Amino acid sequence: MTKTPNIAAPPRIDDPDDILERAAAWRAAGRRVALATVVKTWGSSPRPVGSQLAVDDKGAMLGSVSGGCIEGAVIREAMEAMEDGRARLLEFSVSNEQAWEVGLACGGRVEVFVERVE
Amino acid sequence: MKTATLKALLAARAAKTPAALVTEIDGGAQTLLCDRAPPGEVAIGAALQAEVDAARSADRSGTAEIDGKQYFIQIFNPPRRLILVGAVHIAQSLAPMAALAGYAVTVVDPRGAFATELRFPGVSLSTEWPDDALTALDIDRRTAVVTLTHDPKLDDPALHVALGAYPFYIGALGSRKTHGKRLDRLRAAGFDDATLARIHAPVGLDIGAVSPAEIAISVLAELTRELHGPKTGGKE
Structure with a gap:
């Protein structure tokens, strides 16, 4: 019989809690914080609606809004949102290269x- | 998002109570809908409330457009639950895998030697008899029940309770032959064929699973398919 290792349930990598x-802890520590949330997807997007990414003013982040292909651009926008306080809606797609210089490899x-x- | 809103949201999550966050995309005004939520910034009219209710019952976040305004409705429901009857080898693999997939797992086994913290570190355990345990757990449609003991004394009482409620998934470990005998017993206990057809058995997708971990994968795969349905409509 094979032995099953006694491992505790690992934390979820994208646990919304x-x-x-x-994000709340960063705020409480006096850091500036922005939240990015996937609100709409079409086609084969890598992360479902509701997926979130928290970013602080030092560029620390937790969570994800894609498989990694748009996080860089999202973090830049998050930094700007921390500065100007304006909420914004970003759109990413393969055909939208000139706007963002990033694309979703998955199409x-x-x-x-x-x-x-x- | 206001810090007060974030704190109320976290409190709702910690209390395992449902919450919904409505955001007006243009400008970012928000209203949190849950117990002890701070006053909202977005007026929730009848049309928007209907969208929130629909998103809640579908357990799915999404956008809505009302009177030319775009809203994002984010649903924060407590985790789906998986109740495993039988603190057996397969449960030792399935419990952590299911936790990774977002389930709150409870393992039920009255045999105290099986349901131990050592074998199931960090997993919620119940050593009550399965029928008492499952009744106390108050099965709802965001719950799945899987029996794993192979022992009718333990599996059958759990299935009685599960079939009397509406979990989104009921699975029972055992070969076709074992399941045939199980169905005979449940029929004799008064369950009709339509009710018994709700039991997935043999449990799990047929992927040729052999080891406990592989069987756990097949069960988790079947749970996932039950939740979302195959993308190809099952034609592939």
Whole structure:
């Protein structure tokens, strides 16, 4: 009989509690924080609607809004949102290269809402 | 998002109570809908409330357009639950895998030697008899029940309770032959064929699983398919 290792259930890599807890903890520590949330997807987008990414003013992040292909651009926008306090809606797709210089390798399209935690 | 809103949302999540966050995309005004939520910024009219209710019952976040305004409705429901009857080898693999997939797992086994913290670190355990345990767990449609003991004394009482409620998935470990005998017993207990057809048995997708971990994968795969349905409509 094979032996099953006694491992505790690992934390979920995209646990929404964790992401929001971290955002709240960063705020409580006096850091500026922005939240990015996938609000709409078309085609084969890598992360479902509701997926979130928390970013602080040092560029620390937790969570994801894609398989990694648009996070860089989202973090840049999140930094700007921390500065100006304006919520914004970002759209990414393969055909939208000139706007963002990033694309979704999977051929999907995704809308990401970015807001500052006040 | 206001910090007060974030805190109320986290409190609702910690209390395992449902919450919904409505965001007006243009400008980012928000209203949180849950117990002890701070006053909202977005007026929730009848049309928007209907969208929130639909998103809640579908357990799915999404956008809605009302009177030319775009809203994002984010649903924060407590985790789906998986109740495993039988603190057996397969459960030792399935419990952590299901936790990774987002389920709150409870393992039920009255045999105290099986349901131990050592064998199931960090997993919620019940050593009550399965019928008492499942009744106390108050099965709803966001719950799945899987029996794994192979022992009718333990599996059958659990199935009685599960079939009397509406979990989104009921699975029972055992070969076709074992399941045939199980169906005979359940029929004798008064369950009709339509009710018994709700039991997935043999449990799990047929992927040729052999080891406990592989069987756990096949069960988790079948749970996933039950939740979302195959993308190809099963034609592929």
